[in-house]
Amino acid sequence: MSGTSSGLTPPADAVAPVRHPDAPAPGEPLGAHYGQCFGCGGEQPHGLRLEARAGDGVSVTAEFTVRPAHQGAPGLAHGGVLATALDETLGSLNWLLRTIAVTGRLETDFVRPVPVGTVLYLDAEVTAVAGRKIYSRATGRIGGPEGPVAVRAEALFIEVKVDHFTEHGRPQEIRAAMDDPDQLRRVRAFEVNP
Numbered sequence: 001m002s003g004t005s006s007g008l009t010p011p012a013d014a015v016a017p018v019r020h021p022d023a024p025a026p027g028e029p030l031g032a033h034y035g036q037c038f039g040c041g042g043e044q045p046h047g048l049r050l051e052a053r054a055g056d057g058v059s060v061t062a063e064f065t066v067r068p069a070h071q072g073a074p075g076l077a078h079g080g081v082l083a084t085a086l087d088e089t090l091g092s093l094n095w096l097l098r099t100i101a102v103t104g105r106l107e108t109d110f111v112r113p114v115p116v117g118t119v120l121y122l123d124a125e126v127t128a129v130a131g132r133k134i135y136s137r138a139t140g141r142i143g144g145p146e147g148p149v150a151v152r153a154e155a156l157f158i159e160v161k162v163d164h165f166t167e168h169g170r171p172q173e174i175r176a177a178m179d180d181p182d183q184l185r186r187v188r189a190f191e192v193n194p
């Protein structure tokens with residue numbers, strides 16, 4: 001059973017999303033936005049290390065391999081970890097809009113259990129934009145990119161300025177991210193929507 005709550009229904013004045021002209025080409029890896037990110041960072045030993053690629057329009061695909069550190073029930077992925085994979089994939093869409101945004105609402109359907117060792121094949125797209133509100137949806141499949149659906153989500157991201165992070169985050173991590181020698185990650189983390 002699934003349904004969309006009213007907070008996830010775009011308003012009448014919502015418009016179709018517009019891919020930024022400098023967005024990575026379809027098929028190009030997006031890389032991590034922050035090395036310590038639990039979703040995509042390569043420096044988090046137990047993180048998901050989710051790898052996303054740009055798709056057509058404002059869409060992405062991503063893959064995440066469930067490891068023993070991600071268990072809930074014995075041998076099965078924790079639901080919160082699967083929600084994180086969806087959240088991270090959905091969050092990476094904002095890079096194609098060149099907008100910094102955070103998750104306001106995330107609704108998840110867990111359709112099938114996902115065993116340890118499984119690759120979760122995710123795809124996500126922005127469906128509408130209304131001012132600062134970005135509406136999107138994602139699907140995670142197992143057994144291959146065309147395999148059966150295991151999880152799906154709908155989300156609302158809210159555009160924020162970089163101050164959101166400098167005001168609420170811890171100074172030492174902000175400073176470390178600003179000093180990141182990886183220029184692409186720095187730009188991705190700190191470029192304010194033009």
Ligand SMILES: CCCCCCCCCCCCCC(=O)SCCNC(=O)CCNC(=O)[C@H](O)C(C)(C)COP(=O)(O)OP(=O)(O)OC[C@H]1O[C@@H](n2cnc3c(N)ncnc32)[C@H](O)[C@@H]1OP(=O)(O)O
Pocket residue numbers: 007008033039087088091100101102103104105131132133156158160162165166174177188189190
């Ligand atoms: C160092 C820099 C690093 C940067 C790296 C990139 C980051 C990538 C991170 C990737 C990690 C993965 C991603 C992550 O995990 S991001 C981490 C998880 N998310 C958060 O921590 C967000 C926490 N929440 C907030 O900070 C605020 O609540 C936000 C900023 C979201 C809104 O507070 P703000 O005061 O700004 O705005 P507003 O309250 O006037 O609302 C504006 C509009 O939005 C509507 N609305 C709001 N909430 C909801 C809701 N729940 N359902 C339905 N609607 C909602 C609201 O009705 C209004 O609509 P309207 O009245 O205009 O019609």
